[in-house]
Amino acid sequence: MTAVSWMQLLLILGAVVLMTKPLGVYLVHVLDPEEEGGTFLEPVMGPVERLIYRVLRVQPSRGQTWIQYTVSVLTFSALTAVVTYVLLRLQDKLPLNPQNLPAVTPHLAFNTAVSFVTNTNWQSYGGESTMSYFSQMVALVMHHFFSAAAGIAIAAALVRGIARTRGKTIGNFWRDMTRLILHLLLPLALVYAVFLVWTGDPQNFMPYSVLTTVDQSTAASATEAAQETIAQGPIASMISIKMIGTNGGGYMNANSAHPFENANALGNYVQMVIFIWIASALTYYLGRMVRNQRHGWAVWSAMFAVMLAGILVCWYAETAGNPLVHAAGVAVAPGNMEGKEVRFGVFNSATWAAMTTATTCGAVNSMHDSFTPLGGLVPLINMQLGEVIFGGVGSGLYGMLVFVFVAIFIAGLMIGRTPEYLGKKIEARDVKLASLFVLVTCFAVLVPTAWASVSDWGMAGLNNNGPRGLGEILYYFSSASGNNGSAFAGLTTNTPWYNTLGGIVILVGRYFMIIPVLALAGSLVQKRAVAQSAGSFPVSGGTFVVLLVSTILIVGALTFFPVLALSPVVEHFLMHGGSMTF
């Protein structure tokens, strides 16, 4: 934990702090132009926007009830998932396929479509060896935009439900999507893609280059020179939105550990800031919309505190490394460098791992399975908290707001009033919906993991037994349920059982959370607001932040304590007790 690393941490977190407000304000202009006017892009995007409305026959000014909004989300998700499935299945007949890659198998096409439409981006395939340029650019990148926009739209709908009183409508899904893509995601992605090209990410349509390597020691025979295929293609355009939209579904199998996806230290730094940016800015959007900026910052602080704690633990654990390896004298570098890119080292790998799992980005620049037990515990817990520590774009905020509800409901009574959140009384129906949300994470992670850990199909995929093996299964379902998409590796999940169950968990983790959240928005928007006074529950300030963090940890994380005790925790003690477990 060197001074340089501390400074890097400061630079990352400092940038997040500074960039939160500007984008937060901009989000208000994008999502709710009635509030403070439209964006500066209105002259350019306005005509496009109106054209889209005309084609889709959408009346943008007409708000939707929560049911209409939900139906729109589900319809849109289902349709676009089908489009992706069809495009992947027809890959061999479609253009931009210089490598002549075959059609994607039905099984994998389904898994991929589901995984991308939900912003999960679990990839059971190697991108460069499976997907054509067309598939990458259209079938997959489309969801990078759509799933991110949908997440933000749903968060905005919930925030409107909180901010509006005695209303019925929580916004118009089609307008939210259109405006988010035109005014926010496309322009950001465009600018960032240019930056990525500048740092060194390829952006071309050329066939893969086949080069004769300098080192000929691996040549198969004396007559055939050893060769290497360099995969390339429209990479920068995909990576840019992959990061902006916390998608994480990369171009290459190696994801962000590959130099074409993560060219250098500057690129790595900017990526970390970028994938947390919108999620962070949404807390400012919240504060602005509910006219209580201190509340927005309080929610932000709770997220920030948990994330920082995670970064520090993970960084510390990875720096300390494995005592057994050090004792054996085989470690060439300080800390645990197994599975890490030497370009990034311990700090940038550990910080990235904590941040990519705190958000639902799921892009990886190191192999999480090679982390020390404690280092690997951090990504696990981050995902098991329900992806609310900044979380996915949108999904993080709405998940966090559910925890805000739970926290206020548990402790709010202590001020001697029926619990209320920003003037809205939390009633039985709201508690029911919030409860469903909390229950889903617990159920969707623990039950499949338990099943897998005692069944033949579950054990068949394991490369490690012992606590690490349990951790791998747990990681898989935590990642699926949290719609994170990062992999612990070490577990062969490309089997019918894992793919199917994983796919179901992904869908449950996305839609069984979206539906209660939108229902909650619909319930809140109808309520009248109780006047705020000194007697109202304080939703800002240190007490509130501590309360929120405690609730997240006790209600969210503690439920996983027994299973975590049997995986990384016990592994940690075994490792320090001198037993080699992985």
Add this chain to the structure above:
Amino acid sequence: MTHAKARPLFDPEIVGPAIGASFKKLNPAHLWKNPVMFVTEIGAAITTLELIFNRGGGGFIFVLQITLWLWFTVLFANFAEAMAEGRGKAHADALRKSRGKTVARKLARDGTTTTVPAETLRKGDVFVVVAHEAISADGDIIAGAATVDESAITGESAPVIREAGGDRSAVTGGTTVLSDEITVRVTANPGESFMDRMIDLIEGAKRQRTPNEIALSILLSTLTMIFLIVCFTFKPFAIYTSSYAGEAINLAVTVAVLIALLVCLIPTTIGGLLSAIGIAGIDRMVQKNVLAMSGRAVEAAGDVDVLLLDKTGTITLGNRRAVEFLTAPGVSERELAEAAQLCSLADETPEGRSIVVLAKEQYNMRAIERHNIPRATFVPFSAQTRMSGIDIDGRSVRKGAADSVRAWVGHDFSNEMADAIDRISRSGGTPLVVAETPHVLGVVHLKDVVKGGLPERFTRFRAMGISTIMITGDNPLPAAALAKEAGVDDFLAQATPEDKLALIRKEQRAGHLVAMTGDGTNDAPALAQADVGVAMNTGTQAAKEAGNMVDLDSNPTKLIEVVEIGKQLLMTRGALTTFSVANDVAKYFAIIPAVLVAAFPQIAPLNVMRLGTPASAILSAVIFNAVIIISLVPLALRGVKFRPLAAAVVLRQNLLVYGLGGLIVPFFGIKFIDVLVHNVLHLA
């Protein structure tokens, strides 16, 4: 104000039956309404079966102890509820006894009376009651007036006057007429009367769960479901682990251990005390002689943030008091005081007395006893003269309203006097001019007296975010002056009942919850509109029906206490919920290491409490979990300490006590029990 007799918390008369009731409440048909305790009972039943059919799977003594403590957990929760109900029932029985069996003299249309049992009276029937008879049913007096002893319901021994017409026409069944005769029209059928509803409510017989209780139950059920998942999945994880770590781990995770873990994690503390807290809240209202028509009303009282307070009787004492002597030019204060005292000697009104007192306090004038001045002629106050006074030794001294005294002395007041009178009027006071023919001596300033402690109380309310509005029939100017003195936030002057209703609607539209008191029939619409309407027991039946609480003492100031009790009820519920949830941390740290240590001795550092053996660790957690319920019964029944502070401060303090306390206490509690169980008693 006599409150219902305060019982000791663990009154043997109540504890005995409550213990019996705890066992009766084990009936699953009763218990399933409380999901947390129901799950606990099922757990206890399963370990019992395990004990009977499987001899505890090897650890008979251990499972036996776990089983016993699980049953105790359920019994303790039942006991808490039974205690709360028992206290209510004791109050109800006292009421019922006071009513006894009565007969009524029913008045037929032709004017004849027949004697019928009280319970046959129906709404609309008319009956006659004379002195020393009990009133048979709730009703309105349609003829006559009487003094009535209402001590049976109010505990107040002083009789009250009830008369036909006006706002004091309602009588309550079970009270006794002391003098005169009244004719009453019945307003409630048997079983629906005020007393009946009160008894039902206090007994908790018809207690309906309040909206907040329902919402909280949903959360508690969710937590229970979560921990069911956690515990059910723990077994497969243990089986998986045994595949490489050996059978030890699998053997450690027995049915009894899983159920112990489950019961420790589910929120048994709040689950067990939830209904007791609700019943005790209503009971606390009853002890203050306030009858809430539903638990919902008590909760609403906690949410109230605007109080409408009538000036007279609520903010001020009913009468005015002399506070200063203002002399006319050329008259010494002593002269004025002496004259004022002289003409008040025979004046028995509180105002008159206060003049005598003021003269005594300021000039040390001992009041001359009335019988010591036999030559004097006292002139009593009359509506015509609007003056009172004394004629003695040729002197003629009068005090009275300015106009009357001006007419009496026959000339205008000096400018100074006119100014003084004007100033007093404008400040909300009453000027009482004192004159001795033919001179005007000065003015006595009579002032409304704000009840002691109210301004401080309102300040504290303001800090809690509750604003107070004074309602008065006075003109705006004096109203403003008094409002300032009393420390209320706002006032409504020259208020009519319609104004009051409009004000409530306005406040509610702005998102406020309003509480008010009222007694007259014309208060009824406002009482119904208010979120909390406290009707005075002396008020009309219409007012009582419209409100959702009745104050048996008819003390409007009690509205403030009503709000406090409502808040206290909600606070208690929140505090115990927070405490219960925070407790889980320590219980995890007691049980999980205990389960793992057999297979993984390396995890010993996780056993932060250094508990003796795995068995004693698990047992101690279960015992703590059970004992904490019984030890929190007093808190549940009494309510947490109420402090009138801003929400942010209250939250911080309560989070520290019940949140942080809930984190820390079980660590010490479980350790203590472990020492007892393991080191002292050698039970495990």
